[in-house]
Amino acid sequence: MYFNPYTDQDFLGFFGVFFSRLFLFVTGQLPFESLVSDEVQIMVLTCVAATGAMVGTFLILRRMIMLANALSHTILLGIVIAFLLCDSLTLPILMVAALITGIATTFLTEYLNRVIKLQEDASIGLIFSIFFAFGILLLTLFSRNVHIGTELIMGNVDALQRGDIKIVFSVFGINALLFLLLYYGFKITTFDPNLARAFGFSPLLFNYLLMVQTSAAAVGAFRAVGVLMVMAFFVLPPLTARLLTNRLPTLIGLSALIGAMASAVGVAISRNILTVWGVGLSTAGIVVIVLGIFYLCAILFRSIDFSVRARYYSLSKPSLKKDEKNCSIG
Amino acid sequence: MCLAAAMVGVLVFVRKRSLLGEALSHATYPGVTFAIILTGFFSLESALPFLILVGAFLSALAGFWIIDRLEKKIKVASDAALGAVLSLFFGIGVTIASCAQHSYAHLYRQMQTYLYGQAATMTDIHILIYGSLALAVLLFILLFYRHILALSFDPQFAHTNGSISRFLESVIFLIIVLSLVIGVRCVGVILMSAMLIAPAAAARQFTNRLSTLFLLAGFFGSLSAFLGLYGSFELSNRLGGHYSLPTGPAIVLVSGGIALFALFFAPRRGLVSRYVRKTKFRGVCVQENLLKVLWRLSQKEQNHIGFKEISQYLGYSSLYLRWLLHRLCRQQALIKWGKAYQLTPQGVKKGARIVRLHRLWEVYLVNSLGLKVERVHKSAEEMEHILTPELERKLTELLDNPRQDPHDQPIPTQDEALHVF
Numbered sequence: 001m002y003f004n005p006y007t008d009q010d011f012l013g014f015f016g017v018f019f020s021r022l023f024l025f026v027t028g029q030l031p032f033e034s035l036v037s038d039e040v041q042i043m044v045l046t047c048v049a050a051t052g053a054m055v056g057t058f059l060i061l062r063r064m065i066m067l068a069n070a071l072s073h074t075i076l077l078g079i080v081i082a083f084l085l086c087d088s089l090t091l092p093i094l095m096v097a098a099l100i101t102g103i104a105t106t107f108l109t110e111y112l113n114r115v116i117k118l119q120e121d122a123s124i125g126l127i128f129s130i131f132f133a134f135g136i137l138l139l140t141l142f143s144r145n146v147h148i149g150t151e152l153i154m155g156n157v158d159a160l161q162r163g164d165i166k167i168v169f170s171v172f173g174i175n176a177l178l179f180l181l182l183y184y185g186f187k188i189t190t191f192d193p194n195l196a197r198a199f200g201f202s203p204l205l206f207n208y209l210l211m212v213q214t215s216a217a218a219v220g221a222f223r224a225v226g227v228l229m230v231m232a233f234f235v236l237p238p239l240t241a242r243l244l245t246n247r248l249p250t251l252i253g254l255s256a257l258i259g260a261m262a263s264a265v266g267v268a269i270s271r272n273i274l275t276v277w278g279v280g281l282s283t284a285g286i287v288v289i290v291l292g293i294f295y296l297c298a299i300l301f302r303s304i305d306f307s308v309r310a311r312y313y314s315l316s317k318p319s320l321k322k323d324e325k326n327c328s329i330g
Numbered sequence: 331m332c333l334a335a336a337m338v339g340v341l342v343f344v345r346k347r348s349l350l351g352e353a354l355s356h357a358t359y360p361g362v363t364f365a366i367i368l369t370g371f372f373s374l375e376s377a378l379p380f381l382i383l384v385g386a387f388l389s390a391l392a393g394f395w396i397i398d399r400l401e402k403k404i405k406v407a408s409d410a411a412l413g414a415v416l417s418l419f420f421g422i423g424v425t426i427a428s429c430a431q432h433s434y435a436h437l438y439r440q441m442q443t444y445l446y447g448q449a450a451t452m453t454d455i456h457i458l459i460y461g462s463l464a465l466a467v468l469l470f471i472l473l474f475y476r477h478i479l480a481l482s483f484d485p486q487f488a489h490t491n492g493s494i495s496r497f498l499e500s501v502i503f504l505i506i507v508l509s510l511v512i513g514v515r516c517v518g519v520i521l522m523s524a525m526l527i528a529p530a531a532a533a534r535q536f537t538n539r540l541s542t543l544f545l546l547a548g549f550f551g552s553l554s555a556f557l558g559l560y561g562s563f564e565l566s567n568r569l570g571g572h573y574s575l576p577t578g579p580a581i582v583l584v585s586g587g588i589a590l591f592a593l594f595f596a597p598r599r600g601l602v603s604r605y606v607r608k609t610k611f612r613g614v615c616v617q618e619n620l621l622k623v624l625w626r627l628s629q630k631e632q633n634h635i636g637f638k639e640i641s642q643y644l645g646y647s648s649l650y651l652r653w654l655l656h657r658l659c660r661q662q663a664l665i666k667w668g669k670a671y672q673l674t675p676q677g678v679k680k681g682a683r684i685v686r687l688h689r690l691w692e693v694y695l696v697n698s699l700g701l702k703v704e705r706v707h708k709s710a711e712e713m714e715h716i717l718t719p720e721l722e723r724k725l726t727e728l729l730d731n732p733r734q735d736p737h738d739q740p741i742p743t744q745d746e747a748l749h750v751f
Contacts, residue, residue, distance in 0.1 A: 065413040115601065118593060122531045129524030130586035133579035136521075140579075228356075229424065232417030239406060239414055282428030288421025295414070 040165060041224075041267045045287060047168040048221040049259025051175050052233030053241075055217050057252050058210055060238045061190045066121065067109065068214050070128035072230050074105045075218045077135035079227075084138065094167070094219045102215030105131070106208055171220030175213050179252075186210070187248060225284040233259060236291040243298040262290040353412040355510050355522035357393025359423030361385035362514070367426060386511040393419050394503065467505055471544060474498060479540055521582045525551065528585040532592035554585030615715045618684050620644065620654055621663065622714075625681025628673050682742040688714040689735035690725050696736040697729060703736040 059068050078101030079094070086093050105127060112123035179186065185206060189196040193203040214234070221230045237255035245251050266287030273286075365385030393415050400411035477498050514522050533546035558581030594601045623643045641651055655671060658664040663677030673681065691713045695706040717725075735741055 060407070060410045063407050063409050065407075065409040069413055069416065112593065118531060122527050125523050125527040126531055126586060126589055129521055129527070129582055130590070133521055133524065133582035133586065136579045137583065226424075229417055229421050231413055232421050235410055235413040235417055239410060282424050285421045285423075285425030285428060288418060289425060292418045292421070 041283060042264050043165050044168050044224050045263030045267065045283075046260040047165075047172040048217075048224055048230075049233050049237065049263045049287075050256040051168070051172045051217045051220060052230065053237040053255035053259040054175055054179055054252055055210070055214050056234035057238040057241075057248075057255055058186055058190060059214065059234055060242070062207075062210070064207075064210070065235060066124055067106065067211065068234055069231055070109065070124045071102060071105050071211060071215050072218050072227050072234075073128040074101050074131040074135075075215055075222065076227050077101060077131045077138070078215070079219065079222065080135050080138050095216060098215040098219040099212055101131075102212040103208060105215075106211040168220045168224070171216055175217060178209070178213060182206075182209075225287070229284050229288050232288040232291055236288075236295050237262070240291075240295045240298045243302045258294055259291070262294055263287050266290045353397065353416040354390045354393055354507060355514060356416045356423075357419040358386035358390045358511060358514055360419055360426055361387065361389030363423050363426040364389070383511055386514060387507060389419065390507045390510060394507065463508060463511075467509055470501065470505055474501075475541065521579060524582040524586060528582070528589040529554065532585075532589040535592040550585065550588055554588055555581050558582070558584040611715075616646075617654065617658070618715055620651075620658065621677065621681040622684050622688070624658075624664070624671070624673055625678060625685060628678065628681075684714050686742045687717045687722060689739065689741045690722065690729065690732070691717065692735045692737070693729050693732050693741070694725055697732075706736065 056068075059065050075098065078097040082093050082097035108127050109120075109123050112118045112127065113120050118126070185196070185201045188199065189201050189203040189206040196203055196206075217234075218227060218230045221233065225233065237259040238251065240258050241251050241255035245254055266289075267283055269290065270283040270286045362382055362385055365381040368385075369381055397408075397411045397415050400406040400414065401408050406414070510522055510526075529547040529550035530543070532550050533543050536546055537543055561584065562580035595603065627643075641648060644651060646654070655664065655666075658677065659666055663674055663680055665672045665674055688710045691710040692706045695701045695709060696703055732741060
């Protein structure tokens with residue numbers, strides 16, 4: 001074991017150390033190789049969260065969350081098959097796997113829904129459970145060990161290596177670039193598909209593109225948080241941000257920020273629990289819980305805001321009524 | 331056990347909320363893990379199955395409550411609400427599980443079985459508990475079948491019928507959760523939703539009646555449970571113990587396979603049968619078009635019709651046309667004289683009937699619906715294959731047995747046209 005500056009730090013001290021070391025890293029005084037596991041975790045989770053937030057915003061606005069959920073399950077099959085065929089999990093292979101499973105899932109679900117006329121929720125459920133069962137079956141058959149499978153599903157933040165930063169960062173970069181380039185297209189196909197069609201943007205094409213991006217994000221994240229908890233990174237930050245803003249750019253930015261914050265706080269809490277009680281908890285799980293708490297806070301904030309506004313309205317209502325009366329008399 | 335799940339699946343399926351099961355089954359996980367930890371701390375090994383049930387039940391309830399709240403109070407879209415609860419609860423469950431990962435290894439392993447399900451390790455007490463629960467679900471469905479029927483297809487009507495619907499609504503929900511909790515032990519948290527969806531989807535392909543739907547879904551559910559269990563057991567034996575097939579995924583695969591098979595090959599709603607029906611109808615259309623051409627030709631220039639003349643009117647390849655003609659010959663509507671063809675009296679009548687239907691429909695469109703004369707041909711071209719004898723009679727009555735169509739061509743009389751049906 002090499003030296004870890006975060007051992008025996010309390011919650012606030014953690015951030016003190018983190019930010020001073022981050023400053024050193026950004027200014028180039030701290031080489032890449034000397035990043036310790038906590039920093040790796042934070043960086044990976046932040047990237048995952050930011051990617052998830054971007055993708056998730058559009059998923060929520062397009063009501064495609066359950067399809068994304070299906071995707072996060074089917075991606076397991078993609079990863080397993082990719083692993084069996086190529087015996088390694090490098091970035092290009094993973095991306096190809098993500099691409100294929102993303103398209104296959106979306107296509108099959110659409111096929112069941114349109115051609116065979118199964119209702120939408122059932123077709124989603126059917127496809128992903130078959131894929132997932134098949135994935136698990138393959139996994140247990142060939143690895144002879146459910147443990148790897150568990151790690152795939154639940155994620156293991158502690159097993160992250162420095163190389164993973166590059167993977168998640170490139171996934172984040174690709175996704176961010178796509179959204180920047182095609183921002184207008186995404187926006188218009190999300191809010192007004194008919195107008196988009198008139199302008200020559202195919203909503204279907206963007207649907208598929210979004211699903212591919214989702215699966216890329218899920219693949220980037222599976223090592224850290226597992227294929228199931230990715231969903232939390234997709235759903236919770238945009239939902240939280242949605243309570244606080246009505247504008248799309250703010251929504252994306254805010255949800256990415258919330259996701260990043262939650263991952264940093266989650267890692268810190270996990271470390272803190274480890275030092276205080278000596279219990280190693282699943283960091284990914286904690287991050288998800290932190291996300292949930294953030295959401296709860298946003299809800300509370302909103303309801304307070306609402307109650308204030310409601311009081312304001314109730315004060316101003318009588319005068320309104322008076323006006324109406326005057327009008328009717330006049 | 332899967333029987334109960336499948337039956338409940340029907341309930342969810344007809345209400346188009348299949349994915350609720352998915353979210354709730356994930357939501358049971360924290361309850362399961364918490365219950366296992368509790369028993370680990372207080373060494374209540376004997377009460378374990380019971381505690382797990384209670385834990386799973388409570389956490390699923392909490393999950394449902396949150397989903398409901400999110401949808402109604404904060405107006406979150408239902409899929410987003412489901413996704414949020416699903417992932418949040420699963421995260422909590424994983425955190426609790428990881429708590430035990432290092433300190434209580436055997437408890438952790440037990441939690442893992444609930445992820446994928448382990449039917450093979452079940453003991454007598456499990457059978458007792460789950461069996462009775464499944465029976466309760468069954469009894470409930472039997473007793474309240476009528477109310478369920480009303481509630482599922484016409485909620486407004488059910489609500490006007492009084493307070494029982496509200497009570498029933500909550501009981502149905504309880505039943506859903508209960509069956510999830512039962513099934514989780516068997517196929518696991520993640521794949522439980524498949525057990526709800528797949529049998530119901532398969533059964534839907536075969537029937538339109540709710541009662542049959544329940545029965546069939548139950549049958550498919552138990553069949554896939556049996557086959558999956560047996561298959562995984564047998565295969566594991568065959569493979570010599572090196573590999574052990576997990577039962578949960580096996581069951582799900584079997585039921586998914588049944589569902590897919592049903593989707594494709596079910597007699598009335600399946601894809602293949604629909605395709606066959608379509609092709610058959612198209613064949614009938616083609617044959618009738620050919621008869622029409624033959625009839626018109628035979629009216630024009632008497633008996634013998636050359637192959638070339640026929641092919642002028644129809645855009646089919648000559649091989650296909652020859653095959654069609656051959657088929658007509660075998661139906662004794664056509665006789666082949668050397669290189670020329672002649673319609674038999676029966677063939678003439680068949681052709682006349684189609685032309686009659688065509689022209690009748692044109693008259694109807696022009697006289698009764700006021701369409702322009704030059705636009706009615708296309709519609710008649712399609713309707714001539716669809717009109718039934720009964721419709722034909724009605725049309726004749728309505729139009730006062732017309733002699734000529736809007737294009738001033740004679741309509742063959744009823745005597746000239748044979749009623750095929």
